[in-house]
Amino acid sequence: MNTDNKPAIAVSNVLKTFAGKHEVKALESVDLAIAPHEFVSILGPSGCGKSTLLRIVAGLTPYEGGEVLVNQKRVTGPSPEIGVVFQSSNMLPWLTVGQNLALGAKLRKIPEAQAAPKIAQLTEMLGLKGFENNHPHQLSGGMRQRAAIGQILALDPQILLMDEPFGALDALTRDKLNVELLRIWQEQRQTVLLVTHSIAEAVFLSDRVLVMSGRPGRVVREVAIDLPRPRMPETIKQDPRYGEYISELSKLMGVY
Template sequence: MTSKISFRDVTRTFPVNNGAFTALDGVSLDIGEREFVTVVGPSGCGKSTLLALAAGLDEPTSGEVTVDGERVTGPGPERGMIFQQYALFPWLTVRRNVEFGLRLTGLPAAERRARATHAIELVGLADFADALPKTLSGGMKQRCAIARAYAVDPEVLLMDEPFGALDALTRVQLQDQLLRTWSAQRRTVLFVTHDVEEAVYLARRVVVMAARPGRVQEVVDIDLPYPRTEQMRLSPQFAALRNRVWNAVYHQPPAAARP
């Protein structure tokens, strides 16, 4: 498998009053081309830090992050970032929110509109293209944010708990919508979540992080076919994988007991 994103012995420390806090400690990880990988772990394990380093919003204290073999030194159009908060412009319609990033690239208006329309249709918002964010539900706002990221045609999607603030039913619906869109587009996805079931349902591989200091505890292969279905969530195979990831996340030894 060709690596799209690579972390090589990455450490990230932050200054604190009594010295330094190590958010990540010697993390090495490869994300394959067009692979869907989720990252899960206890609070403080460095999940969001890992994503920020891949996005170029932060830089490692030591080690290296690369995309397509090139060192990440800052944000780039080949990487789209989606946050938990929608960050939509309230005075712009869905279509204009989705077009916003394209305006910065200097694309002609006709091409901007065509790409925005395609992205809006991908996430199932065609009937709301001219609506303002205040008229949308939380799930629809997040779909708009995803469409905006898709419109600029990134090769990599970096998603930081994008469904974390949504109710359970909307969350499940958006998981299925995301997988349908991913199946159609096949971008590389690195998806951070605190929800074990979500991590297993979406991914080809689940990266389990250990906390304080953050590092890779285990990588679990999810040997379930796509498309994923509601029936699959109820299968013994899914339950076994969910339990394995759950135990890896929540039954970790205390930090002081680790070598």
């Protein structure tokens, strides 16, 4: 964990209400702070506003009260400092994997000569070498998600926001991609905020886990994960503390 004094993400007393025939208060008095290069996960019951909070930090959803700062700047809209990975990949089906990886750089008018080495490095790092000319439908679900992460990493964001990126995958593929994500993070060291429903995933990946209440959502508990890095399943999952963290968070989440 980075010990810089100023957080990369600071959320203070945030309120979000969805208007309509039946007004829904999604978030109330949400406070959190995430240090540069820290990996933090958010757990909470369905409908508690986890994804809404992530979209607010990303500048994709407005909010009514409080303040959200990213790198000490108030969030008023999407920022090139922030990359967002959703549960479903945003790859365009008519483009190849290589073209999809290069799309963000192209839209931002980054010269091809500047972007190409980065994209080649990501292709190798994500295990997509040899698939550059394939189209998304020709990839497995896990490979599509790796490519979706690559799309964002190609833009060199300082902060990575992830909304259940592996939620639609089978358990084995999900476990493999958790290891892959940690490897990428250990190389790139972005600040990561991950929304997940998986307690085991949150414990395995994170420096800290934040637990949200039911709607209106707010952060009610923080659990620091004191497990050594780098983390590999065969060692971490045998550590008694791993099971203890899962048990503690399960109780906080009302699993038992």
